[in-house]
Amino acid sequence: MKPRYPAPTPGLAARRAALKLLDAVLRRGQPLETALHAATQGIDKPEDRALAHAIAAEALRRLPDLDALIDGATAKILPEDAKARSVLRIALVQALALGTPPHAAISTVLPLVDGGPKRLVHGVFGSLMRGGATLPEHPALPPHVRDRWSAHWGDAMVAAVSPALAAPPPLDLTLKDPAETARWTDELAGTSLAPGHVRVADNGPVKGLPGFDAGAWWVQDLAASLPARLLGSGDDVALDLCAAPGGKALQLAASGWRVKALDRSARRLERVAENAARIGLPLDIVTADALEWAPDGPVRAILLDAPCTATGIFRRHPDVLYRIGEKEIAEMAALQGRMLARAVDWLAPGGRLVYATCSLEPEEGENGIEALLAARADIAIDPVSPDELPAGISPHARGWVRTLPGMLAEQGGLDGFFMARLIRR
Numbered sequence: 330m331k332p333r334y335p336a337p338t339p340g341l342a343a344r345r346a347a348l349k350l351l352d353a354v355l356r357r358g359q360p361l362e363t364a365l366h367a368a369t370q371g372i373d374k375p376e377d378r379a380l381a382h383a384i385a386a387e388a389l390r391r392l393p394d395l396d397a398l399i400d401g402a403t404a405k406i407l408p409e410d411a412k413a414r415s416v417l418r419i420a421l422v423q424a425l426a427l428g429t430p431p432h433a434a435i436s437t438v439l440p441l442v443d444g445g446p447k448r449l450v451h452g453v454f455g456s457l458m459r460g461g462a463t464l465p466e467h468p469a470l471p472p473h474v475r476d477r478w479s480a481h482w483g484d485a486m487v488a489a490v491s492p493a494l495a496a497p498p499p500l501d502l503t504l505k506d507p508a509e510t511a512r513w514t515d516e517l518a519g520t521s522l523a524p525g526h527v528r529v530a531d532n533g534p535v536k537g538l539p540g541f542d543a544g545a546w547w548v549q550d551l552a553a554s555l556p557a558r559l560l561g562s563g564d565d566v567a568l569d570l571c572a573a574p575g576g577k578a579l580q581l582a583a584s585g586w587r588v589k590a591l592d593r594s595a596r597r598l599e600r601v602a603e604n605a606a607r608i609g610l611p612l613d614i615v616t617a618d619a620l621e622w623a624p625d626g627p628v629r630a631i632l633l634d635a636p637c638t639a640t641g642i643f644r645r646h647p648d649v650l651y652r653i654g655e656k657e658i659a660e661m662a663a664l665q666g667r668m669l670a671r672a673v674d675w676l677a678p679g680g681r682l683v684y685a686t687c688s689l690e691p692e693e694g695e696n697g698i699e700a701l702l703a704a705r706a707d708i709a710i711d712p713v714s715p716d717e718l719p720a721g722i723s724p725h726a727r728g729w730v731r732t733l734p735g736m737l738a739e740q741g742g743l744d745g746f747f748m749a750r751l752i753r754r
């Protein structure tokens with residue numbers, strides 16, 4: 330007897346979820362990670378959810394190149410938001426970048442255009458495959474990002490972004506005890522670019538690596554480990570005003586500080602508590618909005634790792650290349666300005682505040698600090714000296730630190746960050 334309903338195409342659910350993810354990022358401006366839960370609802374197997382994420386992330390990494398192929402193979406340019414375009418992006422990225430056999434790549438997406446231009450999708454995909462289509466070794470950047478970053482940082486920086494986007498970033502670990510750097514570099518078969526840092530080439534499951542269960546380290550990009558280093562060690566109270574998921578708060582605690590780890594997100598603070606328990610370091614966790622909360626008295630050390638557009642972590646989160654524009658940058662810069670103005674007021678005379686963002690936008694870094702300095706005669710930059718930084722990264726002449734794509738490229742690069750250490754006179 331003929332089945333009443335056709336059997337579901339194996340792998341279709343993951344492709345449908347990938348389509349929803351692309352839609353969430355490109356049309357609704359949602360972060361990929363935020364959209365993941367809703368897009369993969371009803372998918373039981375973790376490997377199918379991971380596949381959906383991998384397809385969408387790779388499609389975002391390769392979007393301008395995929396679109397150039399599609400546009401070169403269609404007589405009439407498909408609208409930017411046409412479902413057929415997104416379905417073709419998903420099929421092509423699997424066949425050309427993820428190693429999916431072309432027949433599987435197309436047969437698992439065609440049901441997604443049921444009742445739509447199935448023949449067109451099939452025809453465009455087939456003609457591209459027959460024509461030997463390939464993707465360039467280094468992905469092209471979307472024009473609006475290329476122009477923005479080229480205006481701020483120059484063409485050499487932009488040229489360094491594409492290779493950085495092509496390869497998955499290495500896994501960086503921060504050690505609880507920097508004195509054990511040689512031991513863990515050896516046990517993890519990694520390389521170390523700074524005391525307390527190990528870079529691991531093999532990107533396998535983190536929980537399986539030596540030292541995870543023992544709480545010897547946590548995952549943290551090398552650039553992200555620099556701001557807490559700039560506060561040095563101490564045994565006083567240190568405020569970490571935007572603490573979750575906790576990498577920098579743990580660094581401060583490991584350096585002896587009594588850390589008040591504040592964040593407004595109770596859910597994200599659960600991760601902080603889990604991480605602190607695994608590592609075995611004490612943190613005083615406070616759920617509060619830094620724009621409303623205030624400490625009891627002046628403090629000597631503050632870390633403000635402010636919420637930002639996160640364009641500096643494009644290697645891990647390529648959705649920032651499509652979600653972030655001038656409006657988002659201006660909104661974040663305004664929020665950061667308010668947080669910074671409030672936080673410097675809490676500093677004791679001689680106290681230090683490290684301000685950091687994982688953004689490649691000067692509005693969220695250099696410009697914000699210059700505006701603060703112009704408004705506050707009692708605040709100055711406490712310049713970072715070269716010996717506080719890993720070899721290959723130098724402080725800016727103004728005393729702050731800017732990491733850019735292209736730095737340490739031969740060793741695997743690092744995230745884009747801005748950090749400045751301020752002192753209250």
Ligand SMILES: C[S@@+](CC[C@H](N)C(=O)[O-])C[C@H]1O[C@@H](n2cnc3c(N)ncnc32)[C@H](O)[C@@H]1O
Nearest residue numbers: 571572573574575576577592593594618619634
């Ligand atoms: C860049 S992340 C912090 C990363 C963290 N410092 C680390 O090293 O793991 C920014 C954090 O700021 C928090 N946040 C955003 N607005 C806030 C506010 N008004 N008050 C407190 N935390 C806030 C977010 O919940 C987010 O966890």
